[in-house]
Amino acid sequence: MPASATPRSLEPIGFSIPANVPTHWYNLNADLPTPVPPHLHPGTREPLTPADLAPLFPMALIAQEVSTERYIEIPQVVREIYAQWRPAPLVRAHRLERELGTPARIYYKYEGVSPVGSHKPNTAVPQVYYNAIEGITKLTTETGAGQWGASLAMACSMLGLTCEVWQVRASYDSKPYRRMQMETYGSVCHSSPSDLTEAGRAILAATPDTTGSLGMAISEAVEVAVGDPNAHYSLGSVLNHVMLHQSVIGIEALDQLDQAGEAQADVVFGCAGGGSNLAGLSFPFIGKNLREGTTTRVVACEPAACPSLTQGEYRYDHGDVAGLTPLLKMHTLGTDFVPPAIHAGGLRYHGMSPMVSHTVELGLMEAVAIEQDDAFAAGILFARVEGIVPAPESTHALAAALAYARTVTEPEVIVIGLSGNGALDLPAYAEYV
Amino acid sequence: MPASATPRSLEPIGFSIPANVPTHWYNLNADLPTPVPPHLHPGTREPLTPADLAPLFPMALIAQEVSTERYIEIPQVVREIYAQWRPAPLVRAHRLERELGTPARIYYKYEGVSPVGSHKPNTAVPQVYYNAIEGITKLTTETGAGQWGASLAMACSMLGLTCEVWQVRASYDSKPYRRMQMETYGSVCHSSPSDLTEAGRAILAATPDTTGSLGMAISEAVEVAVGDPNAHYSLGSVLNHVMLHQSVIGIEALDQLDQAGEAQADVVFGCAGGGSNLAGLSFPFIGKNLREGTTTRVVACEPAACPSLTQGEYRYDHGDVAGLTPLLKMHTLGTDFVPPAIHAGGLRYHGMSPMVSHTVELGLMEAVAIEQDDAFAAGILFARVEGIVPAPESTHALAAALAYARTVTEPEVIVIGLSGNGALDLPAYAEYV
Numbered sequence: 098m099p100a101s102a103t104p105r106s107l108e109p110i111g112f113s114i115p116a117n118v119p120t121h122w123y124n125l126n127a128d129l130p131t132p133v134p135p136h137l138h139p140g141t142r143e144p145l146t147p148a149d150l151a152p153l154f155p156m157a158l159i160a161q162e163v164s165t166e167r168y169i170e171i172p173q174v175v176r177e178i179y180a181q182w183r184p185a186p187l188v189r190a191h192r193l194e195r196e197l198g199t200p201a202r203i204y205y206k207y208e209g210v211s212p213v214g215s216h217k218p219n220t221a222v223p224q225v226y227y228n229a230i231e232g233i234t235k236l237t238t239e240t241g242a243g244q245w246g247a248s249l250a251m252a253c254s255m256l257g258l259t260c261e262v263w264q265v266r267a268s269y270d271s272k273p274y275r276r277m278q279m280e281t282y283g284s285v286c287h288s289s290p291s292d293l294t295e296a297g298r299a300i301l302a303a304t305p306d307t308t309g310s311l312g313m314a315i316s317e318a319v320e321v322a323v324g325d326p327n328a329h330y331s332l333g334s335v336l337n338h339v340m341l342h343q344s345v346i347g348i349e350a351l352d353q354l355d356q357a358g359e360a361q362a363d364v365v366f367g368c369a370g371g372g373s374n375l376a377g378l379s380f381p382f383i384g385k386n387l388r389e390g391t392t393t394r395v396v397a398c399e400p401a402a403c404p405s406l407t408q409g410e411y412r413y414d415h416g417d418v419a420g421l422t423p424l425l426k427m428h429t430l431g432t433d434f435v436p437p438a439i440h441a442g443g444l445r446y447h448g449m450s451p452m453v454s455h456t457v458e459l460g461l462m463e464a465v466a467i468e469q470d471d472a473f474a475a476g477i478l479f480a481r482v483e484g485i486v487p488a489p490e491s492t493h494a495l496a497a498a499l500a501y502a503r504t505v506t507e508p509e510v511i512v513i514g515l516s517g518n519g520a521l522d523l524p525a526y527a528e529y530v
Numbered sequence: 531m532p533a534s535a536t537p538r539s540l541e542p543i544g545f546s547i548p549a550n551v552p553t554h555w556y557n558l559n560a561d562l563p564t565p566v567p568p569h570l571h572p573g574t575r576e577p578l579t580p581a582d583l584a585p586l587f588p589m590a591l592i593a594q595e596v597s598t599e600r601y602i603e604i605p606q607v608v609r610e611i612y613a614q615w616r617p618a619p620l621v622r623a624h625r626l627e628r629e630l631g632t633p634a635r636i637y638y639k640y641e642g643v644s645p646v647g648s649h650k651p652n653t654a655v656p657q658v659y660y661n662a663i664e665g666i667t668k669l670t671t672e673t674g675a676g677q678w679g680a681s682l683a684m685a686c687s688m689l690g691l692t693c694e695v696w697q698v699r700a701s702y703d704s705k706p707y708r709r710m711q712m713e714t715y716g717s718v719c720h721s722s723p724s725d726l727t728e729a730g731r732a733i734l735a736a737t738p739d740t741t742g743s744l745g746m747a748i749s750e751a752v753e754v755a756v757g758d759p760n761a762h763y764s765l766g767s768v769l770n771h772v773m774l775h776q777s778v779i780g781i782e783a784l785d786q787l788d789q790a791g792e793a794q795a796d797v798v799f800g801c802a803g804g805g806s807n808l809a810g811l812s813f814p815f816i817g818k819n820l821r822e823g824t825t826t827r828v829v830a831c832e833p834a835a836c837p838s839l840t841q842g843e844y845r846y847d848h849g850d851v852a853g854l855t856p857l858l859k860m861h862t863l864g865t866d867f868v869p870p871a872i873h874a875g876g877l878r879y880h881g882m883s884p885m886v887s888h889t890v891e892l893g894l895m896e897a898v899a900i901e902q903d904d905a906f907a908a909g910i911l912f913a914r915v916e917g918i919v920p921a922p923e924s925t926h927a928l929a930a931a932l933a934y935a936r937t938v939t940e941p942e943v944i945v946i947g948l949s950g951n952g953a954l955d956l957p958a959y960a961e962y963v
Contacts, residue, residue: 103914110624181621181917188614191543192688210643212917214953254914255625274707277956280963281910281919477714481536481687484614484645486714520647520707520953527710 102283105257107229109173114180117352120171123344125380125452126337127167128387133337133455134426135163137413145423152323153330157227161338167384169341175223178255182211183345187353188483190513196482199502202359205515206350206378207485213278215488215517216374217248217333220342224331225252235259235328237321239289239314241370242268242443243275244488244517245333250284263289263297263317265445266309267438274521289314296320296419311371311446312432316419323421334371335416335425335450343377350512351381359510362393366498367514368490369397369406369464370443372450374516380452383461396501397453397464398493400472403436405429405449406457406464414448427454439469440525441489443516467493473529475499476519480526488517489525535716538690540662542606547613550785553604556777558813558885559770560600561820566770566888567859568596570846578856585756586763590660594771600817602774608656611688615644616778620786620945629915632935635792638948639783639811640918646711648921648950649807650681650766653775657764658685668692668761670754672722672747674803675701675875675923676708677950678766683717696722696730696750698878699742700871707954722747729753729852744804744879745865749852756854767804768849768858768883776810783945784814792943795826799931800947801923802830802839802897803876805883807949813885816894829934830886830897831926833905836869838862838882839890839897847881860887872902873958874922876949900926906962908932909952913959921950922958 126133135144150159161169171179190203208216228236236258240246246262253260262279269276269288276286289309290297296316300307307313315332322330332339354362365382367375379395386393399406405428414429416422427448430436434447456462476492478499479485487495491514498513505511519526559566568577583592594602604612623636641649661669669691673679679695686693695712702709702721709719722742723730729749733740740746748765755763765772787795798815800808812828819826832839838861847862849855860881863869867880889895909925911932912918920928924947931946938944952959 105625105915106628110628112622112624177624178917182619186615189545191545191610192538195539195543212919212951218917251917255917274953274956277960278919278953281913281952281956281959283914480684480714481716482538484611484651484684484688486645486711518645520711521956523707523710523714523954526714530713 102253102257102259105255107174107256110177112177114176117184118176118180119345119348120176121168122171122341123348123381123384124164124167124169124341125384126165128384130459133451137424139415139420139422139424142424153319155227155231155233155329158224158338161341162336172223172226175226178222179345184349184353185210185346187350190483192482193479197499197502199505200507201502201505201509201511203498203502203511203513205513206346207515208346209485209515209518213244213247213251214520215244215248216343216346216377217245218251219345219377220333220339220373221248221252223342225249225256225258228329229256229258233327233329235261235325236331237261237318237328238331238333239311239318240264241311241445243272244443246286247275247278249331249333250279250282253284254282260284261321262286263291263314265289265311265314271524272521289317291317294320300418307435308438310418310435312418315417316421319417319421334373335448337452339373340376340380340450340452343373344381346377347379347381350378351385361391361510362512363509364394364396364501365512366396366398366494368444368493368516369399369449369453370490371446372453374514376450376453378514379462383456395462396497397457397462398467398497399464400439400441400444400493401466401468402439403445404466405447407466411454411458416448425451427451440522441472441493443490444493465497467496471496486519486526487515488519489522491516535686535690535692538688540607540689543610545610547609550617551609551613552778552781553609554601555604555774556781556814556817557597557600557602557774558817559598561817563892566884570857572848572853572855572857575857586752588660588664588666588762591657591771594774595769605656605659608659611655612778617782617786618643618779620783623916625915626912630932630935632938633940634935634938634942634944636931636935636944636946638946639779640948641779642918642948642951646677646680646684647953648677648681649776649779649810650678651684652778652810653766653772653806654681654685656775658682658689658691661762662689662691666760666762668694668758669764670694670751670761671764671766672744672751673697674744674878676705677876679719680708680711682764682766683712683715686717687715693717694754695719696724696747698722698744698747698875699740701875704957705875705954722750724750727753733851740868741871743851743868745851748850749854752850752854767806768881770885772806773809773813773883773885776806777813779810780812780814783811784818794824794943795945796942797827797829797934798945799829799831799927801877801926801949802832802882802886803923804879805886807947809883809886811947812895816889828895829930830890830895831900831930832897833872833874833877833926834899834901835872836878837899838880840899844887844891849881858884860884873955874905874926876923877926898930900929904929919952919959920948921952922955924949
């Protein structure tokens with residue numbers, strides 16, 4: 098089935114948007130004591146120029162990638178779409194607190210209310226918008242569990258672009274609902290590695306039984322975008338502009354904590370795959386620490402099976418297997434790392450956002466690795482007490498937060514990033530139960 | 531795997547709940563010009579007494595079933611759980627209006643933000659609560675598509691009850707994610723008809739290849755509840771107390787329209803299976819029509835494949851196949867009606883809520899039947915323009931509303947009941963696409 102897109106207006110509708118929908122994104126690069134090391138050209142190893150990125154990204158996103166402006170205005174069209182589900186709720190987990198017998202006040206910031214059930218539309222919508230206004234008619238991307246692919250598919254359908262997605266084979270085979278979701282939005286989803294690209298064919302020739310990886314799928318999506326003048330590539334995590342767009346999560350959370358009468362958050366827990374949910378939630382807190390002297394701790398929670406922050410090297414590495422992408426300074430397990438088929442498909446990436454990596458190196462954020470069984474146990478407890486079945490990714494933040502809350506002896510404020518719901522990950526829960 | 535439940539406190543937590551979470555349910559029986567015909571005892575055909583219902587339901591719900599009080603206070607514990615996701619958003623469908631080129635102002639009341647993605651927890655939570663405080667430790671129920679079973683499973687896990695569900699075979703086989711959801715909450719889900727009950731065994735002996743029906747599954751769940759002194763039965767639609775609990779939908783919608791500056795809704799569209807989403811959304815509007823002279827039209831949208839309101843007889847009939855339930859005065863296709871395996875599993879019921887049926891008979895509500903292809907086409911358009919993949923049930927309301935909006939020549943206010951999202955119904959969409 099070919100991808101199809103119906104053209105849509107890119108004009109704002111012009112309705113009045115509630116004031117609690119953020120007007121600007123927050124850019125941590127404005128407040129970091131030392132700058133994030135630049136991305137390098139894969140051939141020359143010199144810092145990238147805008148021209149190097151132009152085959153892949155629109156100029157607006159390239160500018161955001163290197164911006165050190167603290168606040169960047171959210172386009173009206175994007176804000177109008179955000180307003181359909183934002184602000185996402187910050188919910189006090191009263192029942193969970195009672196169950197744990199903790200004196201801590203636990204809040205979860207719930208991104209599962211978005212149309213696709215995760216935080217990914219926060220960056221999919223602006224990425225599609227900036228491409229659309231520069232005349233691009235098609236986007237390609239990779240996806241793991243499928244939350245990103247479904248989000249880009251949604252944004253493309255809403256703004257009239259064609260969308261083609263390469264999904265990591267392990268998830269493509271085990272989680273067919275996400276592919277169906279992309280198809281419902283009119284996108285096409287391929288299992289990666291595929292025989293549609295040179296990169297895919299080379300990988301299949303060398304390792305025909307591979308379960309795939311995000312690094313492989315990125316190579317395929319990039320190759321197709323580069324070969325089509327009307328197409329660009331879109332990345333759902335890792336890059337600076339993605340962290341920027343996701344900052345709406347933390348901006349809202351700070352505001353919502355204030356509304357709830359909390360002076361500050363003591364600890365923020367977020368799950369870490371490529372880093373976008375974690376950064377989106379925590380960077381506004383870290384910026385506030387740096388500017389205003391608050392003392393919020395931030396804990397990155399990654400899977401023990403894919404431990405880039407806690408076990409990887411901090412060095413320049415490619416974002417993909419074929420070496421098509423720029424070199425990024427990041428915590429990496431190496432581009433040839435093929436993670437086991439863990440259930441938290443969204444956390445199966447060999448590298449980590451350069452901004453998150455740098456923030457950890459500077460000591461502004463901690464990192465822990467969580468075993469899958471502990472993550473599921475926390476997810477089940479949360480589901481049965483609070484009612485929401487969390488995304489498997491989010492359960493890593495839950496596991497760390499619950500372990501911490503059980504040790505707390507004084508009232509403290511804990512914020513958990515609940516990056517999405519687990520509606521389309523139920524087979525993983527069923528297997529665990 | 532046996533059902534398991536961890537005991538939970540039934541005490542309110544006592545936190546401050548936002549004022550826009552309803553404090554009372556609204557009961558249309560207080561305002562109807564003539565009363566709904568009473569339920570009859572299946573043996574004597576005399577009006578039911580509370581004692582007749584006591585083996586199945588707690589006294590609080592039996593009292594609500596026959597109440598003519600206009601407003602009934604929502605228990606604090608229930609309201610605290612509602613507050614986790616209520617008020618559910620009323621969203622102006624700006625992008626859809628532009629796509630249709632209609633002068634109408636279209637709003638959708640979106641129940642998909644609940645933990646299970648539908649409106650069903652609105653009644654699951656109070657039903658479990660009233661049973662729990664009367665000492666019941668286990669609930670049984672039937673489910674079609676699985677939204678109700680998952681909602682009761684969720685409420686039982688949150689309030690510490692065991693839950694056992696009989697799911698219509700057609701859905702059990704085609705939509706395994708809902709069963710997994712129930713299991714994640716600690717419930718057990720059986721395919722119906724099953725060999726676990728006399729009713730099930732009799733049906734299997736007569737029609738071994740049946741795809742099942744809600745009427746059959748009800749017989750099984752009722753039989754098990756009656757045989758266990760610690761167990762009760764719970765019904766997700768049809769009965770008066772369910773319509774009462776769902777009134778939070780319409781109470782909020784009236785308030786939200788007022789906040790949006792709308793003097794009144796001109797037309798309300800709701801999908802109709804057993805009637806609970808439709809009644810929940812529309813009864814507060816109908817009550818306002820009766821009390822205050824507003825002129826909101828209400829349109830019940832049912833599937834052409836299961837057309838109880840538009841094709842059924844209005845007469846006393848059983849709610850189940852085995853004739854275990856009371857006789858209800860309702861629009862019915864007959865208890866032996868086995869609907870085709872349409873995708874909107876939640877609308878596959880032979881009867882209709884007596885309150886909805888009576889309201890239609892009184893001319894206070896209209897009814898239309900929608901073809902499945904028209905429903906899916908409306909759902910796909912909505913998904914691609916507004917971003918949300920609607921529940922197949924909800925697409926019946928969408929189809930009727932969109933057809934109407936295309937004919938409108940003056941500004942009018944249209945409200946659509948978006949009873950849930952279609953995350954767990956994606957195979958049906960994939961098949962249609």
